Amino acid sequence: MQPVTLTRYLVEEQRHGRISAELRQLISVVVRACTTISIAVGKGALGGVLGEAGTGNIQGEVQKKLDVISNDILLEANAWGGHLAACASEEMDHCQPVPAEYPKGDFLLLFDPLDGSSNIDVNVSVGTIFSVLRCPPQGVQDPRDEHFLQPGHAQVAAGYCIYGPQTMLVLTTGHGTHAFTLDREQGLFVLTQANMQIPAETAEFAVNMSNQRHWEPQMQAYVADLLAGRDGPRGKDFNMRWIASMVADVHRILTRGGIFMYPWDNKDPSKAGKLRLMYEANPMGLLVEQAGGLASTGRARILDIAPQGLHQRVPVFLGSRGEVQAAERYFQPADASLSASPGVPS
Numbered sequence: 001m002q003p004v005t006l007t008r009y010l011v012e013e014q015r016h017g018r019i020s021a022e023l024r025q026l027i028s029v030v031v032r033a034c035t036t037i038s039i040a041v042g043k044g045a046l047g048g049v050l051g052e053a054g055t056g057n058i059q060g061e062v063q064k065k066l067d068v069i070s071n072d073i074l075l076e077a078n079a080w081g082g083h084l085a086a087c088a089s090e091e092m093d094h095c096q097p098v099p100a101e102y103p104k105g106d107f108l109l110l111f112d113p114l115d116g117s118s119n120i121d122v123n124v125s126v127g128t129i130f131s132v133l134r135c136p137p138q139g140v141q142d143p144r145d146e147h148f149l150q151p152g153h154a155q156v157a158a159g160y161c162i163y164g165p166q167t168m169l170v171l172t173t174g175h176g177t178h179a180f181t182l183d184r185e186q187g188l189f190v191l192t193q194a195n196m197q198i199p200a201e202t203a204e205f206a207v208n209m210s211n212q213r214h215w216e217p218q219m220q221a222y223v224a225d226l227l228a229g230r231d232g233p234r235g236k237d238f239n240m241r242w243i244a245s246m247v248a249d250v251h252r253i254l255t256r257g258g259i260f261m262y263p264w265d266n267k268d269p270s271k272a273g274k275l276r277l278m279y280e281a282n283p284m285g286l287l288v289e290q291a292g293g294l295a296s297t298g299r300a301r302i303l304d305i306a307p308q309g310l311h312q313r314v315p316v317f318l319g320s321r322g323e324v325q326a327a328e329r330y331f332q333p334a335d336a337s338l339s340a341s342p343g344v345p346s
């Protein structure tokens with residue numbers, strides 16, 4: 001049987017009326033940009049692309065050279081396509097409208113151009129995360145940040161490209177979550193896992209344990225019970241993984257199950273979490289839900305959050321349905337007796 005390339009998959013989705021020609025073309029442009037980023041990431045020191053760019057972003061983070069390069073590749077690729085009204089990025093303070101001389105489209109594209117970039121210099125998997133929204137009609141000719149502030153369930157597509165031992169694209173347009181592997185010889189993405197399904201139960205959790213003393217009591221209680229293993233209230237032993245690259249941790253969970261957590265902590269109480277809603281939690285949340293999992297703040301469904309800002313942060317619990325529900329139980333009724341952490345959506 002002929003391998004199903006991404007192009008063929010998207011044409012079939014369009015033929016069955018599940019996506020428009022414009023969305024098919026937009027996804028193709030984004031994925032071509034990711035292929036270019038994959039080549040740049042793969043060169044490493046040989047490409048002179050490692051190390052810091054000497055600049056910072058709105059997050060207050062030092063930018064890596066590849067952060068800036070990846071951002072530029074995505075902006076350049078999407079400027080002239082005619083599918084977009086504007087782009088927004090972790091690396092840019094505000095959205096960037098498509099240049100006036102180019103045709104406009106009805107979509108908005110958000111991305112974290114190179115998530116996990118602190119891992120680049122040590123050759124650990126990193127990735128590009130993207131999210132697609134419809135642009136409100138009034139915003140097409142004059143798009144502004146406020147036009148991006150839509151809840152995650154409004155996404156028309158979401159995905160990531162992981163640059164690891166293989167370069168893989170994981171994509172949803174609302175009809176399941178599907179994985180494609182880059183055939184480097186042919187420069188084509190080939191469908192290698194249709195309809196990914198996250199096992200409902202797991203014995204593997206992912207969290208940065210060094211933050212443990214900064215967590216809310218509910219989070220400390222939940223993780224303590226995981227660590228207590230078979231002799232504790234959970235009655236089974238758990239394993240832990242933490243790659244510190246969300247794309248890599250989420251890819252593992254989509255592939256074999258688990259729960260990924262970046263909860264609120266009091267290191268900077270003014271921040272509702274570390275991860276960003278619009279271009280990390282929302283796209284990953286849609287991919288996970290489309291694969292049968294859950295994506296929560298611990299207290300609310302991530303995809304239902306009404307965004308207040310382009311770079312808004314949220315706590316994230318996502319992965320195996322049964323385990324996310326188990327974590328949520330620690331944040332329920334007893335919560336009334338504990339002050340909810342500031343900024344965390346109730």
Ligand code: P6P
Pocket residue numbers: 115116117118208244245246247249274275
């Ligand atoms: P920490 C990478 O910087 C990132 O945004 C995610 O990809 C990753 O899950 C998280 O931060 C890692 O955070 O605090 O463990 O370095």
